[in-house]
Amino acid sequence: MIEVNNITKEFISAKKYPxxxxxxxxxxxxxxxxxxxxxxVSFSILDGEIVGYIGSNxxxxxxxxxxxxxxxxxxxxxxxxxxxxxxxxRKKNAxxxxxxxxxxxxxxxxxPLSETYSILKEIYQVKDIDYxxxxxxxxxxxxxxxxxxxxxxxxxLGQRMRADLGASLLHNPSTLYLDEPTIGLDVVVKDxxxxxxxxxxxxxxxxxxxxxxxxxxxxxxxxxxxxIDMGKKIFDGSLKELKSKHGFYRRVKFEVKNLDKEYEKKLxxxxxxxxxxxxxxxxxEKNLFYVFFDKKCIQVTNIIKNVMSLVEVNxxxxxxEELSDIIRQIYKHKI
Ligand SMILES: Nc1ncnc2c1ncn2[C@@H]1O[C@H](COP(=O)(O)OP(=O)(O)OP(=O)(O)O)[C@@H](O)[C@H]1O
Numbered sequence: 001m002i003e004v005n006n007i008t009k010e011f012i013s014a015k016k017y018p019x020x021x022x023x024x025x026x027x028x029x030x031x032x033x034x035x036x037x038x039x040x041v042s043f044s045i046l047d048g049e050i051v052g053y054i055g056s057n058x059x060x061x062x063x064x065x066x067x068x069x070x071x072x073x074x075x076x077x078x079x080x081x082x083x084x085x086x087x088x089x090r091k092k093n094a095x096x097x098x099x100x101x102x103x104x105x106x107x108x109x110x111x112p113l114s115e116t117y118s119i120l121k122e123i124y125q126v127k128d129i130d131y132x133x134x135x136x137x138x139x140x141x142x143x144x145x146x147x148x149x150x151x152x153x154x155x156x157l158g159q160r161m162r163a164d165l166g167a168s169l170l171h172n173p174s175t176l177y178l179d180e181p182t183i184g185l186d187v188v189v190k191d192x193x194x195x196x197x198x199x200x201x202x203x204x205x206x207x208x209x210x211x212x213x214x215x216x217x218x219x220x221x222x223x224x225x226x227x228i229d230m231g232k233k234i235f236d237g238s239l240k241e242l243k244s245k246h247g248f249y250r251r252v253k254f255e256v257k258n259l260d261k262e263y264e265k266k267l268x269x270x271x272x273x274x275x276x277x278x279x280x281x282x283x284x285e286k287n288l289f290y291v292f293f294d295k296k297c298i299q300v301t302n303i304i305k306n307v308m309s310l311v312e313v314n315x316x317x318x319x320x321e322e323l324s325d326i327i328r329q330i331y332k333h334k335i
Pocket of ligand 1: 011012013057058061
């Protein structure tokens with residue numbers, strides 16, 4: 001179990017001044033600025049959960065993960081990972097965790113993967129029998145045999161990510177931290193990596209903490225998400241809860257006969273009378289348009305009735321707001 005209690009991280013850096021003379025002034029100034037990257041965040045995660053830890057660029061995700069992995073020490077607050085304090089018991093913590101940074105590799109560039117894995121086996125003191133079983137499993141889920149004897153520098157990005165994920169799992173860690181594990185990968189490789197993460201989680205009950213900007217990673221993998229914004233936790237719950245709490249909007253797609261400029265104006269007028277906040281997007285070439293509205297204030301039947309009184313409708317599709325739309329609104333501080 002992971003317990004994070006009121007964790008805060010402040011970075012102190014020299015104050016920067018704008019322009020050329022500002023840069024010179026900065027050299028002689030002692031003024032400091034304090035940046036609160038993580039601000040009083042608390043949560044607990046049960047064994048076997050897959051949690052998406054998400055937020056916009058600079059929100060404080062990596063800083064939190066670095067405190068949980070023992071790379072950074074919190075300014076205040078504490079965290080315990082399966083009863084181990086990562087800042088004071090770094091080695092003990094490292095034995096129980098696996099970490100993958102999508103943008104970097106922990107593998108030795110010039111060594112064949114097989115040798116890198118052998119070195120990691122020794123570092124983590126994995127017994128021969130456990131190591132052989134692990135390799136067999138990793139080959140099943142990540143197909144590492146395909147590039148087993150190749151040096152890491154010649155691997156494609158997708159192969160390297162599979163190799164990195166495998167390396168982080170050799171010692172069977174109870175907690176796996178994945179920082180953007182599918183970044184830059186094509187859709188097929190992304191799917192394979194997601195499948196592998198699911199299998200690892202269900203086979204070994206591995207707890208997974210995932211930071212990502214890819215909404216599909218979240219939708220397909222996470223039973224829970226924690227959203228962090230400007231260092232503070234602003235949401236902690238399931239995707240269903242997020243949608244019911246923040247998914248106010250509904251979109252109706254109308255495919256009609258002969259949509260022209262004249263109808264566009266009339267439709268615009270009639271829908272704006274129902275509610276000023278309604279948004280409409282026209283695609284005249286395809287004879288279709290989308291109506292966006294707040295489902296709490298307006299009934300979909302009202303929209304459909306008014307549209308049908310004006311134009312002949314071929315098809316109607318009612319869509320709920322997508323998770324990506326909700327998260328975009330949260331990041332823009334609109335909700
Ligand atoms: N070593 C540091 N010194 C000073 N400020 C830092 C340091 N590390 C991070 N920060 C600042 O703390 C804030 C949070 O950074 P962090 O890397 O945790 O964000 P993030 O959510 O992981 O962003 P991204 O999605 O872009 O990776 C940012 O404003 C960043 O500039």
